[in-house]
Amino acid sequence: MSIAQLRKSLEIGDISSLEIVEDYINRIDQVDKHLHSYLNLTFERARSDAKKIDNLRLEGKKLPPLAGVPIAIKDNLCTKNITTTCSSKMLQNFVPPYESTVTHRLWKAGAILLGKTNLDEFAMGSSTETSAFGTTFNPWDISRVPGGSSGGSAAAVSSGLCMAALGSDTGGSIRQPASFCGVVGLKPTYGRVSRWGLIAFASSLDQVGPFGNSVSDVAEILQVISGNDPLDSTCLNNPVPNYSEQLSKPIAGMRIGLISQCFNQPGLSDEVKHSVMQAADHLASLGAELIDIECPCFNDGIATYYVIAPSEASANLARYDGVKYGYRSGEYSSLSDMMSRSRSEAFGKEVKRRILIGTYALSAGYVDAYYKKAQKVRTLIRRDFDNAFKSVDVLLTPTSPTTAFKLGAHDNDPLAMYLSDLLTIPANLAGLPAISLPCGFDSSGLPIGLQLIGNVLEESAILQVAHQYEQSAEVSKKRPKGQFIQ
Ligand code: GLN
Helix, strand or coil: CCHHHHHHHHHHCCCCHHHHHHHHHHHHHHHHHHHCCEEEECHHHHHHHHHHHHHHHHCCCCCCCCCCCEEEEECCECECCECCCCCCHHHCCCCCCCCCHHHHHHHHCCCEEEEEECCCHHHCCCCCCCCCCCCCCCCCCCCECCCCCCHHHHHHHHCCCCCEEEEEECCCCCHHHHHHHCCEEEECCCCCECCCCECCCCCCCCEEEEEECCHHHHHHHHHHHECCCCCCCCCCCCCCCCHHHHCCCCCCCCEEEEEHHHHCCCCCCHHHHHHHHHHHHHHHHCCCEEEEECCCCHHHHHHHHHHHHHHHHHHHHHHCCCCCCCCCCCCCCCHHHHHHHHHHHHCCHHHHHHHHHHHHHHCCCCHHHHHHHHHHHHHHHHHHHHHHHHHCCEEEEECCCCCCCECCCCCCCHHHHHHCCCCCHHHHHHCCCEEEEEEEECCCCCEEEEEEEECCCCHHHHHHHHHHHHHHHCHHHHCCCCCCCC
16 A cells, blocks of 8 residues: 555545554564564554544544554664664663654654664664674565665565655665665755754765655655754755655656766676666656766765765764763773773674774875865766756666675675665765666566666656656566565
């Protein structure tokens, strides 16, 4: 059921909000022991919120836009009085005294929290394997990763354990898991959505965004969470357009750019390439014009990101010192010994690796050679996009070079893991909106994702192209049976 269908059914009294919630709770009870997409479940609260929605209807009151929509939230978004761990031992017992702006807006709009979902520790990773609380499994094939870092949210949406979810995307963490799990995921323009209450990883790149089973569901969630927030000084003031209204507009005459650097990647799988090219042809058959585009600095994204993101992370994670909040080691001989033991015991390997890289890149002797140089390349990447958008409306690429890989495949090779974000990172560096949606399946029956990147604040354009593609290509009809797919 889509969000729009749920709204209609609730309004006419076909079904109650409580019945819907009980359905999801049942399915979570049956399925999530195999997937581990949730870290923490909030069923009592869900039931009581559902009753409130049902009472509203009985009283004849108008239902808010997301009334009764059962939602999962990535566990790096603060939820008041509900443990928020960031999948780290460091925050294992952290109960935020405040609510993030995005979740606050969801509850105000009538959405219902089912629970908090698993992620890579502090959102650092591409497979959800770095979580301190165990990995999440891909619902299409549990021997594979769901992608990351928002793997729990993507797996929960694709296996029917929630209707929609929120994730965060610093270098691809919404789009890559959406692609691996066969759902839709959108990273908004930097500043479109408030970061207040999102536990910071790399503040100049982080954005919160929605996962859903369809483009229209994603548009509805985006509508509610977008817009200015006085609590986040990087949040934009621009008015929020009506996203759902734009979806049905035909795309005839729209110019879609194919970035040539993306299609000549040595690591790009033939099946992914073929499927994405077919999707491009399909868009052309709907009247869009395909244009080849050069973005010469596109492939410098990874190197740039792995200087900037760890640098910002090393500063953001300095606050976890065993004093202000977070884990404190039980044994120490001095203040600095306490801090160093606490950090050493509570952070995982990948988080430590990032802190070390970032601290090094920001150190007095190297800041010009690494950090400042990376900032300059970041500007060049942004300029490539600015030039591209002079001749096209939307850019099209694969979301990830491969489909979901096997658990443990990159255990001893962090660089191979980093490369899985090759195609998503440039949009973060340039602050652009981008969406991933399913466009086909490989020979193992695993979903393939198509990425559409828009110009600044052009969420409407990528949603429109994505929706038109989804409605006419009907990829979902071709879906093979996944292990835990409904
Ligand atoms: N996989 C990338 C990383 O490890 C991106 C993570 C993210 O977007 N949060 O940093």
